[in-house]
Amino acid sequence: MIDSYVYVITALLPLVSCMLIFQVNPYHALVIRGILGAVTALTYTVLGAADVALTEALVGTLLAVVLYTVAVRSSMVLRLGVLKSAIAGGEAGDPQPVSFKQLTTDLQTVFSNHHMRVELVPYPNREELHQALVDKEIHATCHSSETCTDHQPYDITIRLPRLYDILRAELASSTAHLTYMSSSDSVSAHSSIHPSIHSSVHSSESEEAHP
Amino acid sequence: MINVLSYLCIGVGLIFWFWGTSFLLGQRSVLFKLHNLSVSDTLGSISIIFGLLLQRPREVPLLILAILSLALWNTMLGYVLAYCSSSSASSSITPSNTHYGRHDDR
Amino acid sequence: MNLILIGMILALLIPLYEVWKDDDIWQTMLAFSSVSTKTAVMILFISVLRDDWMIGVVGVIILSVGNAGFMLLAHILKRMGDT
Numbered sequence: 444m445i446d447s448y449v450y451v452i453t454a455l456l457p458l459v460s461c462m463l464i465f466q467v468n469p470y471h472a473l474v475i476r477g478i479l480g481a482v483t484a485l486t487y488t489v490l491g492a493a494d495v496a497l498t499e500a501l502v503g504t505l506l507a508v509v510l511y512t513v514a515v516r517s518s519m520v521l522r523l524g525v526l527k528s529a530i531a532g533g534e535a536g537d538p539q540p541v542s543f544k545q546l547t548t549d550l551q552t553v554f555s556n557h558h559m560r561v562e563l564v565p566y567p568n569r570e571e572l573h574q575a576l577v578d579k580e581i582h583a584t585c586h587s588s589e590t591c592t593d594h595q596p597y598d599i600t601i602r603l604p605r606l607y608d609i610l611r612a613e614l615a616s617s618t619a620h621l622t623y624m625s626s627s628d629s630v631s632a633h634s635s636i637h638p639s640i641h642s643s644v645h646s647s648e649s650e651e652a653h654p
Numbered sequence: 655m656i657n658v659l660s661y662l663c664i665g666v667g668l669i670f671w672f673w674g675t676s677f678l679l680g681q682r683s684v685l686f687k688l689h690n691l692s693v694s695d696t697l698g699s700i701s702i703i704f705g706l707l708l709q710r711p712r713e714v715p716l717l718i719l720a721i722l723s724l725a726l727w728n729t730m731l732g733y734v735l736a737y738c739s740s741s742s743a744s745s746s747i748t749p750s751n752t753h754y755g756r757h758d759d760r
Numbered sequence: 761m762n763l764i765l766i767g768m769i770l771a772l773l774i775p776l777y778e779v780w781k782d783d784d785i786w787q788t789m790l791a792f793s794s795v796s797t798k799t800a801v802m803i804l805f806i807s808v809l810r811d812d813w814m815i816g817v818v819g820v821i822i823l824s825v826g827n828a829g830f831m832l833l834a835h836i837l838k839r840m841g842d843t
Contacts (some may be wrong), residue, residue, distance in 0.1 A: 446762060447762065448762055448765045448766060448769070451766065451769050452769060455769070455772070455776075458808070459776065462776070462779065462780055470785055470837065470840075471779075471785065471788055472790045473833075473835070474779075474785070474789060474792050475779060475788070476794070477792050477829075477830070477833065478776070478779065478791070478792050478795050478796075481792075481795050481796045481800075481822075481826065482795070482799060484799065484803070484822055485802055485803060487800040487809075488803045488806060488815055488818060488819070489806060491815075493812075493814045493815050493818045494818075496803075496822075497818045497821060497822070499827055500818075500821070500822040501825060504796070504826050504827030504829050504830070505825070505826070505828070505832075506829075508829065508833055509829065509832055509833060509836065512833060512836050512837070513836070516836070516840055528788070560840075590763055590810040664764055665764075668764065668771065670769065671771040671798070672771055672774075673767070675771055675774040675775060675794060676774065677780045678774060678775060678787070678790065678791060678794070679774065679777075679778060684784065684787060684790065687787070687790055688790055691793070691794055692788055692793075695793075695794060695797050695798075698795050699797060699798075699801045702801055702805065703801065703804060704814065706804065706805060706808045709808060709833055710808050710811070713807075713808065713813065713816055716813070716816045716817065717804070717816075718818055719820055720804055720819070720820045723820065723823055723824040724797070724823060727823070727824060727827040727828075728797065728827070730831075731776045731793060731827055731830065731831060734831050734834055734835075735786075735789060735790070735793065735834055737838075738786075738834045738838035739786040739789075739838075740837060741838060
């Protein structure tokens with residue numbers, strides 16, 4: 444005769460795993476994974492497998508959660524290459540870098556909707572910035588444009604089609620001129636050329652920043 | 655007699671659990687919830703384990719170890735959690751910082 | 761004793777509901793700490809209920825080691841919030 448509380452405790456397991464599956468934010472999902480580990484240990488104990496419960500508690504709540512946290516943190520990030528002068532000028536306080544700060548804030552707002560972070564990687568000059576983009580060290584570059592127009596003072600060059608789609612659709616304040624660069628080092632002009640033409644070229648690397 | 659006392663302890667612990675966890679549902683700040691939750695969880699769990707200890711005097715060393723680790727770890731956990739959550743909350747006021755947990759829900 | 765265990769399960773459902781409502785990462789962490797403490801005490805309770813020494817040892821180990829992983833997770837999340 445099995446006691447009635449065994450059924451109730453076992454019913455907790457599918458409940459928590461459904462919560463884990465339907466969670467969209469990756470960090471919340473990680474914490475729920477920890478909760479799932481605790482509930483699973485309880486279920487195994489109730490069913491009489493103490494050794495399995497111990498393993499689940501150690502691996503499920505400790506090892507898996509910490510490893511996945513590190514993995515999510517290092518993969519869900521947009522590495523944006525910028526010039527050192529752009530960051531340094533922001534502290535001096537002249538009017539041009541204020542709009543740069545505004546631009547980075549806008550970028551962070553856009554990408555936080557996709558649970559991604561924006562990490563600024565400074566480079567000393569424009570050649571190294573471009574070389575880092577070609578070498579795939581960074582996902583996008585941002586620098587003040589050569590053709591100094593008033594309403595679009597910045598150029599953003601992106602090499603991942605998915606990120607380009609997100610930015611073109613959602614970056615509201617268009618203080619920046621978006622450019623998509625395919626991996627064959629040919630800069631396609633503007634949003635008039637649809638990025639799906641290039642998406643077949645490097646479909647493999649687009650997955651690395653796919654939210 | 656001892657049986658009644660043990661059930662009393664377990665009942666008090668359960669009441670503590672319900673009382674402390676009910677604050678989680680409110681709209682108060684995280685630190686308020688953390689304080690109530692850690693106090694009530696620790697005291698309630700210690701009370702429940704003490705009730706169990708009265709029930710089975712044979713398992714005294716194990717249950718005393720449980721009480722000790724509960725009291726030590728839960729207080730330390732409360733401090734660590736308060737430190738982590740408050741420092742990230744204060745830095746979220748400056749708009750230039752990236753914050754994943756703050757504005758993706760609102 | 762079964763009634764007490766059912767009451768404990770009801771107390772366990774409150775933080776689970778809180779997680780499902782989903783406001784803030786730190787509220788989720790609070791619910792996680794509450795759930796981990798409650799499950800460990802429930803394991804101890806079941807060990808006493810069944811008079812099983814082995815389950816009791818597992819409960820004490822979970823109680824003392826599970827919290828360490830939780831602290832590590834809290835620190836990583838804090839670092840993530842800062843940078």
